[in-house]
């Protein structure tokens with residue numbers, strides 16, 4: 001049984017230099033009653049009730065989100081993400097601490113928040129718009145755009161309780177983005193829509209980010225977090241586990257999830273032996289600052305697996321066999337991974353893999369031995385070498401190499417070892433071009 005305190009949060013009128021969101025010492029306790037009767041007793045006589053526990057859902061959270069910043073909140077189920085967002089939106093009251101919100105908030109929280117399900121979509125658009133501060137005339141003006149973005153057709157005039165969860169989210173998202181919010185809060189809700197709608201929403205969120213809207217984004221999709229967010233807050237059992245740039249936080253969070261799955265200790269995995277005569281690298285620091293920092297130190301930003309140490313060395317080599325830090329466009333590259341399959345591991349389901357990523361961690365080129373040979377490795381030698389040859393078609397910029405030794409027997413690869421940042425490198429191009437890749441494009445211009 002839950003108690004549900006509700007309060008409203010009044011956005012403070014502050015000078016533009018103040019952060020969009022400032023949270024200091026925020027804690028939230030829920031009263032969890034031993035029985036419905038105890039809950040009733042508490043309502044009648046709060047001072048005398050003993051049959052409940054105080055459950056701490058958030059513990060001393062400090063967070064500052066600058067105007068225009070996009071901040072992700074990641075964490076396992078029950079870590080406190082939704083509670084934090086609800087406090088920011090004013091639908092829950094904090095037990096301790098201060099919260100300052102500077103700007104108009106539009107929130108797309110999990111299903112159930114926002115709409116009155118007995119009313120039609122149209123009625124809800126007007127009610128929701130009004131709650132978010134728009135006049136009737138302003139909503140009239142935007143209604144056609146809201147309707148077009150939501151793509152729910154005739155259902156606009158049906159009660160919301162007849163909607164599928166996807167239709168509900170489409171309409172809720174459409175309203176949220178059309179009220180000119182200065183702060184947009186997006187909870188897991190997007191995951192409900194189909195992939196085309198999700199992509200459309202993400203595009204719209206990116207466009208809003210470009211116009212300076214502050215965004216708080218809760219998602220389990222590390223790719224979306226990395227491509228969208230500047231920073232990330234990792235909540236663990238109501239505590240801040242890590243706060244920093246989105247790439248580093250999601251890297252550490254991924255490692256944590258992997259170790260939780262494996263039941264392994266939470267300590268960072270030791271690095272593999274030195275690569276090509278480099279001095280032995282120290283352990284990955286728990287508070288690693290960001291990808292650039294890791295790049296400067298030539299250290300993996302993320303390194304874990306059930307058999308760390310299986311990968312003996314890995315890198316990208318040019319046609320002279322050198323592990324360079326700069327490659328030019330079109331230059332032939334060899335990605336080489338030297339590894340020792342773990343003793344007793346099944347080689348017939350084993351795969352070596354690499355990914356060239358940008359510094360936000362987005363996979364740009366991925367290839368695995370399993371793609372071409374889904375029967376693992378025949379060779380019985382202790383040490384094996386996988387080589388992948390490809391021309392460099394990456395546009396000018398900084399990149400990193402991730403390598404892995406995987407078990408592909410299940411639906412999802414299981415990692416014997418995963419190293420994100422086995423090699424950092426840059427690509428140089430002769431001409432300036434747009435885009436991520438330098439594809440060979442044949443073209444003609446002719447009179448029609």
Ligand SMILES: Nc1ncnc2c1ncn2[C@@H]1O[C@H](COP(=O)(O)OP(=O)(O)OP(=O)(O)O)[C@@H](O)[C@H]1O
Nearest residue numbers: 002003030057075076077078079080081082083084
């Ligand atoms: N009204 C409530 N009364 C008592 N406990 C609550 C209440 N709401 C949430 N909790 C508890 O607080 C903790 C944090 O919940 P919250 O929903 O914020 O987590 P979350 O990180 O959003 O999880 P998920 O990813 O599953 O949505 C959970 O243990 C949850 O059971």
